[in-house]
Amino acid sequence: MKDTAFYRKVKILLNGVRSYGIEHCREKNPNKLLTDSAEWEEFMLQVHKGFFMTQKNSIFMLQKILKEQKQIKSDLKQARRNRNSDSIKKLNELLDKIKYQEMVVRKAMDSIAWQILKYDLTVMRRLYQGHELIDITDSNLESELRYIDKYLEENPTGFVLISDLTSFVQVGDVVNLSLQKGIQIIELKEGKKNGEIFQIIDTLKEIDCPYYLKTTLENMDKKTREQFVREIKQIGRGLEVSKTINEGVGTDLFTGLSVKIDKNEIELETFQEIINKLLQECDKKGYAISVIDDCLLLGVYEIDKFPSIAFDIWVNTLEIKMPIVDYRRSIYDPLGFPVFLQPFQDKYILELIQGKKIIKMTIDIEKWLKSFEEDGIKWRWLTEKETARINSKFKGKSGIFSLNKRGLELESKEGKKQHIGEGIFSRIFTGFNTPSSMKKILIKAFR
Secondary structure (H helix, E strand, C coil), X not given: CCXXXXXXXXXXXXXXXXXXXXXXXXXXXXXXXXXXXXXXXXXXXXXXXXHHHHHHHHHHHHHHHHHHHHHHHHHHHHHXXXXXXXXXXXXXXXXXXXXXXXXXXXXHHHHHHHHHCCCCXXXXXXXXXXXXXXXXXXXXXXXXXXXXXXXXXXXXCCEEEEHHHCCCCCCCCEEEEECCCEEEEECCCCCHHHHHHHHHHHHHHHCXXXXXXXXXXXXXXXXXXXXXXXXXXXXXXXXXXXXXXXXXXXXXXXXXXXXXXXXXXXXXXECHHHHHHHHHHHHHHCEEEEEECCCXXXXXXXXXXXXXXXXXXXXXXCCCCCCCEEHXXXXXXXXXXXXXXXCCCHHHHHHHHHCCEEEXXXXXXXXXXXXHHHHCCEEEECCHHHHHHHHHHHCCCCCEXXXXXXXXXXXXXXXXXXXXXXXXXXXXXXXXXXXXXXXHHHHHCCC
């Protein structure tokens, strides 16, 4: 999709995710909205209208983008066969650009998911399976759209999220949200085989016969029996995750262990306001820098006015071991905080997505780790072998954090041990949580 058309449509997505509900509701007073149930219901109706508008536009954009991706990949294969190095380079650059466009659209849909899941990362991790993203040009979106129409007839103020449009919701076909029932994760009954399977499930609910299921399975051919088992597992996953989300307790889908979502979370500090000030300062002189908690280096650059390589030189001068993070890479992080929800002006969010302004960050990890010693926490670098053994247990999901293939282990005064996960740094570099807040989370985990 051409840049001009793409970013014009991204601006519309941004409005649907952030502003539509506020702009179209009758009551503008936040206190009245929170105390008047009728006004709150009207507000939610308008918010969900904005979400549906974003979802509809995202479907259109993703279908166009993914078709373009397929064509570029086909052209790239041909260029490789012909050993045309110039064409290969240009097509790879174009593929990178179109992939970025895809992830921007999916991150807009992630923004909706974050809001309906109340920004709770512990909940969202239950929904992410580490699978490849779904190509919606090959999926049956018509069934989801028919389901939405039917659902809204019974729940006019509700919302239905199509899972395949996001980058992290990988349990269930759709996620329902209503004021009455909360969150529900639903597998749809589309397709002849699926219809037969769901009919068996419905019959099981109605009759009390211990032999019905056994006899039915014996009469199935092998392929249908395998599909039946898959559907049962998928339904079970959806029910289990719904239970965990709504009740705060459940079973982890990967380990089978009991999980409890702690609703008494630590109030995390952020440096979002500092970045907001740096963005404003950048407007004036083309760059702005800061240091957070004496260990996190931060730079904002307007690329037409000042080269961002200045940040790299600063970091290299200090001999910091951690890689430099370009904030735009957060678009590719399935559980990264969506840029659409950052508390910045729309103008700045669009400039960050377009790459007109660049945020670069890194952390002096040795200095951060030494701050743990003040609380009696020991730390050590694991060996490459120890790190590989731990990461092998994560089944496709990102494992523990590692630098030069070596992870980190923390040990409390009582001898309890834990490893630092990738999520800690994702929260710093995408959610802009301070390193000191992440330290609090890690220390609390020992209790």
